[in-house]
Amino acid sequence: MGNRINLLACRRKLIQKSGFTLVELIVVIALLSIMLAFALPRFEGNMLADNNKKVTRWFMNQVQILRQNSLKNRKVYILNISPDAGTMWITDESMTEEDLETASQNGYSLPDDITITGILYPDGDKISFGSAEIRFYKTGYSDKVIIHIEDDDNNPVSLLIEPFLPAIKVYEQHIDFES
Template sequence: MKKPEKNSGFTLIEITVVVSLISIMLFFAVPQFRNTLLTDSINHTSRWIMGKVRVIKEYSTSKQKLCILHVNLDSNKMWVSEETMTEENLHQANEKGFEIPGDLRLINVEYPQKGIISSGQADICFYKAGYSDKALIHIQRDDNEKVSFLIEPFLPTVKFYEKYVGFEDL
């Protein structure tokens, strides 16, 4: 005698429910994914600047060395040096520096006393005593949206502004 066949498969209702759930999840996830792609370079750059400033301040204080964050506005690059580096080490540090992503551009670096530096290289010093130069780093996206990073002399954190901010605005 033959055993009855089992129908293995999904019913139309089960398939409809699964497709509906996947559609709802994609409806909410895709716009967030698109926004992540658009803001990824500014987030990456922000994390680098904020993290690097904190590390440089701690390092210069603990090792009792003058450290400098070099912001090269012409090559769209940032790199760090310290006072005891040789010429060869300085060149290597420059070569290994952080390159700003292609859709971003360093506009300028602003100091309260020195003013605005828009071309060449701007240096932000981090001193042995634990303080640094006060400076604003301005970055622009391809879509003309501008952001600013404020480095405070006595604070380990960098303040991020989602617009162009000068010292007269603070």
């Protein structure tokens, strides 16, 4: 029985001194940090990204999708832009009047601080009001056009859509076809 009392006393001392060492805590925190770094999405400032970049990315994605769809489906697709209303919508040559109206109502609306200041065609036409059409043909090419957008701080962006290039060119200034 004497041995039993000593074992209980030793257990009490171990229980009172139990805890994690500094090295163990550092290792656990390091492992958690590494796991979180790979598991959490990276924001890289996207939470505060300006709307100019958001609209530019929208145009870049839509132009790429329209080129691919026009080749794949062998249809003429049209990117309709209404600068004064600040909306854009996509139609194709086979849509009925009802479908065209529905597409225009369900189009993409620009953020409040972004305006389309003009759409410039190579022949010199500039559209600032009404509706402009950018066609994407069955063979994979498109109309050549420059889209000018601007935010409330007067930061201009020009988007150049080339007929044969898959990606659009982005300029952080107003350009025209002569420059």
